[in-house]
Amino acid sequence: MNYLTKMRGMRHDDVPDDFWIPVPLDTNNITALSPYLVPQDHLGSKALYYSLSAFMFVLFVCGTTINVLTIACTIQYKKLRSHLNYILVNMAVANLIVSSAGSFTCFYCFANRYMALGVLGCKIEGFSATLGGMVSLWSLAVIAFERWLVICKPLGNFAFKSEHALFFCALTWFFALCAAVPPLVGWSRYIPEGMQCSCGPDWYTTGNKYNTESYVLFLFCFCFAVPLSIIVFCYSQLLFTLKSAAKAQAESASTQKAEKEVTRMVVVMVLGFLVCYVPYTSFALWVVNNRGQTFDLRFATIPSVFSKASTVYNPVIYVLLNKQFRSCMRKMLGMSGGDEEESTTQSQSVTEVSKVGPS
Template sequence: MHVPANATPTAPPLEKNGTPGPFDGPQWPYQAPRSTYVAVAVLMGMVVVLASFVNGLVILVSLRYRKLRSPLNYILLNLAVADLLVTFFGSTVSFSNNINGYFILGRTVCEFEGFMVSLTGIVGLWSLAILAFERYIVICKPMGDFRFQQRHAVIGCGFTWVWSLIWTMPPLFGWSSYVPEGLRTSCGPNWYTGGSNNNSYIMMLFVTCFVMPLSVIIFSYSSLLVTLRAVAAQQKESETTQRAEREVTRMVIAMVLAFLVCWLPYTTFALVVAIDKDIVIQPTLASMPSYFSKTATVYNPIIYVFMNRQFRNCMLTTVCCGRNPFSSDEDSTTSGAASKTEVTSVSSGGGGKVSPA
């Protein structure tokens, strides 16, 4: 169709309150100043670059080095894949939308983005829980001489995807929905609209995909700390044991705090709004938990992977073209044997042993 050169551009359709719809035109200054959208775009751009690099590096070294294919590292690889998918389907779309000020890709892509970010985000959450449970089984030995093997890791990784699918598919079929949220430049589960349909889904999602994995993480790491402290108490004269106990304690605190800082604001906002629809939350404030949760794709690999000596050495060797500048040749060749903290079960009549990572 020919459009005259002097034709006046058609204005985007307006909602009842006189603002453009989330798919129709820029949301500034109706939802927030343009500077807010620019700031969020900058944040998402940084997340895209950093998360793509670190998670891509994890996947690359996992494929390159056979010695990294241990049960524990299968779970770390699953976490990296989930984080990379969150970056691709969530952070990149959010970056593009915030530059333009609205969801430029349309309603269908909005629903798909909400589904994919929820799916891969929950896979990441449950990967952290499976990782914590694996550490509990290996170190605390609640099942005696049970060995966590490759098939158990594969089953654990498969569980994260199946469980996530179970709880992220319903909005595509009518139990709640995926809608623009906050600044209206990203999409997620509908915790804005009232009604038992949405409220029941948000409550179930809160329990099955936040409370449950968090409970597994807290239980596993609490048991791990109790075991390590018992071993350290039996070996008070050993500086190595005491140092290992302190290092693991710091790592556990960092892991739990990172989980809470990343996901607690988002789940709290969703739960509060689902319960009290009369509460008024500014769009910028309502968006921050969602965008902040996407930053987990950057610090997840830093906490869970870079603290693993095997991964760290292989990454440095890869980045530095064949040589790790921060370790000797002997350390590089023996890093596999010292890549994790090992603790024998603590019994009433025997001692324990801790070897530092």
């Protein structure tokens, strides 16, 4: 009995634990071909698979390069070892995990047009991508919280120090493990998703022993709604504080410039967060609330691609737009202009920080 014959006629709940079928088998289901064994050409053309493989390779190269540079730059230059930069490096480490274990795996599997690394490889890729993604997501929330404490000063003269940053960095890994470990121990599971060349938590199936519905609800509340609420609250308070300071010092060109730059930065940060995680969260919730509805698996691949692309545009937003980081990177790479930019940045920072925020 070949594999297709064996699978045909089985009920949805009888499907082996390491295999997933997106629609009922009694509807001429052509996806009853194991994504661990054979190319999934019935889900898309070879050109589409190879295009996604090329895109994942670009994400792997760019994401790995920029995050390695961020970590190396911080190690080389002691002046970068501030409390905020510790959080940025924490996010760079998480992005490096996603780009190396997630993007590279997807590049290889899309090139083969199926989950060529097998069940174990699927679990490793799903766990690594979830762990790194959650650390990165919570790091964004910690950065927003740190900016709120430093600029808005809700605790008065409380100083956010390096030990506080290290504590919050450790907390991001704890939260990430709380999200990434359960599918390995029976609460949900890691399975091929989309075009079956990447893996993530099971948010497709229902009524099984894995309690996937409760896990999806947990992810939405704890790993999306809470960090998003922190980010929106902290950055909205930051904008109010900066606008108040700008009105009080309307004659100061440097203060007005600082207000505009931070406003633009906040908008980019929030948009970056939404681009990273809204597609994945929205699609997962749609599937959970529309059980039995058929959908094109090619569209299910888009959210996964967007989330992995965060390994590139998150460092661009948080690191390359940081003038001090950018200057040190230019110096480390032997590019001219680093010293001049750094001295200008330091003089501007002294002026702007002294004039923005309550005294």
